[in-house]
Amino acid sequence: MFQRIMVANRGEIALRIIRACREMGIEVVAVYSEADRGAPYLSLANQAICIGPALASESYLNIPRLISAAEIADVQAIHPGYGFLSENAHFAEVCQSCKIEFIGPPHEAMRQLGNKNEARKLAKNAGVKVVPGSEGLITSEEEAVALASQMGYPVLIKASAGGGGRGMRVAHNDIALKTGLASASQEAENAFKDGSVYMEKYIEQPRHVEVQVIGDQHGNLVHLWERDCSLQRRHQKLVEESPAPNLPPSVREAICAAALKLVKAANYYSAGTVEFLVDKNNDFYFIEVNTRIQVEHPVTELVTGVDLIKEMIRVAAGEKLSFTQKDIVHRGASFEVRVNAEDPAHNYRPSPGKITKWQLPGGPGVRVDTHATAGYTVPSNYDSMVAKLLVHAPDRMQAVARMRRALAEFQVEGIATTLPLLREIFQNMAFVEGRVDTTFIERTYYNKG
Numbered sequence: 001m002f003q004r005i006m007v008a009n010r011g012e013i014a015l016r017i018i019r020a021c022r023e024m025g026i027e028v029v030a031v032y033s034e035a036d037r038g039a040p041y042l043s044l045a046n047q048a049i050c051i052g053p054a055l056a057s058e059s060y061l062n063i064p065r066l067i068s069a070a071e072i073a074d075v076q077a078i079h080p081g082y083g084f085l086s087e088n089a090h091f092a093e094v095c096q097s098c099k100i101e102f103i104g105p106p107h108e109a110m111r112q113l114g115n116k117n118e119a120r121k122l123a124k125n126a127g128v129k130v131v132p133g134s135e136g137l138i139t140s141e142e143e144a145v146a147l148a149s150q151m152g153y154p155v156l157i158k159a160s161a162g163g164g165g166r167g168m169r170v171a172h173n174d175i176a177l178k179t180g181l182a183s184a185s186q187e188a189e190n191a192f193k194d195g196s197v198y199m200e201k202y203i204e205q206p207r208h209v210e211v212q213v214i215g216d217q218h219g220n221l222v223h224l225w226e227r228d229c230s231l232q233r234r235h236q237k238l239v240e241e242s243p244a245p246n247l248p249p250s251v252r253e254a255i256c257a258a259a260l261k262l263v264k265a266a267n268y269y270s271a272g273t274v275e276f277l278v279d280k281n282n283d284f285y286f287i288e289v290n291t292r293i294q295v296e297h298p299v300t301e302l303v304t305g306v307d308l309i310k311e312m313i314r315v316a317a318g319e320k321l322s323f324t325q326k327d328i329v330h331r332g333a334s335f336e337v338r339v340n341a342e343d344p345a346h347n348y349r350p351s352p353g354k355i356t357k358w359q360l361p362g363g364p365g366v367r368v369d370t371h372a373t374a375g376y377t378v379p380s381n382y383d384s385m386v387a388k389l390l391v392h393a394p395d396r397m398q399a400v401a402r403m404r405r406a407l408a409e410f411q412v413e414g415i416a417t418t419l420p421l422l423r424e425i426f427q428n429m430a431f432v433e434g435r436v437d438t439t440f441i442e443r444t445y446y447n448k449g
């Protein structure tokens, strides 16, 4: 096992990893930008190193600075958390060449799965159903128009390098398809320096169901059941839950089996998430793999009892998974809500600043993952999430009641937050009955103005 590791991240996930290390008896080195200097969670690490200015490209995204810090601190491994460099195959490769273990998947799998067209190809070859669409990349307008007329509109143009909805265009006719191809490709070229696109049939009002997987370097791979992450606003998740509500057991088993089949074909290890769209008939289609630990991983931790961060560290050190598939029992229901420093009164624009009151919920079945405290100033340089509130209960209705109770206890002053919206969602009858899809938030709240 490692004696000393570095966390190449900030905020709640840095704290989450620091805590795992403390419990494992591993020394942990934190890094921080000038914007995070003095943040309370840094004092819980054995050492904290400033890696540069607030601008992420000069700190949390800066590979030479991170590697220098790792070498100065003499760590054996780096945990990237989520966001920043967590899905950067080049960074994982640089770590390897510097004899520092990257706590994540093998860089080959990261590179292959990070390209959505390649991931789609892999899924097809592994016998995992993908959304009907192009054979590979779109190479001409004529090809796209012919395929669309064969499949029927609407279609969705997607960037191979895409993420977070960037480089994506819906088209309902030939003209929109032609302009969409050009603009999606241009957007992807600008954002990712890769303008390649492919096409899929557009699934209307899908649910987003993702499967947590984890594997070791000895060929063991297990799934830890699914999460439903359908409640999103502009590709930002608001609520996640497990199990996915109203998903027939046979479909659920089939989705988890498909996820395992796919990651096995990629020779995957470490933690990962396989994403699917589920349509109104409960037909499901693979869309992409996230080759990192995700924000919503604690939803799975609550229903399975597995500590995903500790397990990631163990498998990176070459140890075997501490459980097998048959040891995994899904128990009860859990929800996560993301509390963001955003202002509902101003179209959810970021609301950084000093937190003057910070009263957290507690009691049975409640978990709060946060780096914030009363007196903490939320910097304006990074994403706006200030806390994740999770509940666990014997069934979904009790989990809803518990979340309502916890949301009522949670009191914040000094910054605006998404708490009022979250409280509304947990009173919405369609949501409470589990009738959710990825258009729910826009349909229910956003059109109100």
Ligand code: MV4
Pocket (backbone or CB within 6 Å): 131, 156, 163, 164, 165, 200, 201, 202, 203, 204, 206, 207, 208, 229, 230, 232, 235, 277, 287, 288, 438
């Ligand atoms: C889709 C889709 C409908 N049909 N693909 C959005 C980001 C990327 N992860 C995939 N996304 C979608 N792909 C087809 N063929 C709808 C979405 C989508 C979506 C997916 C999951 C969660 C939220 C979403 C919000 C809007 C669109």
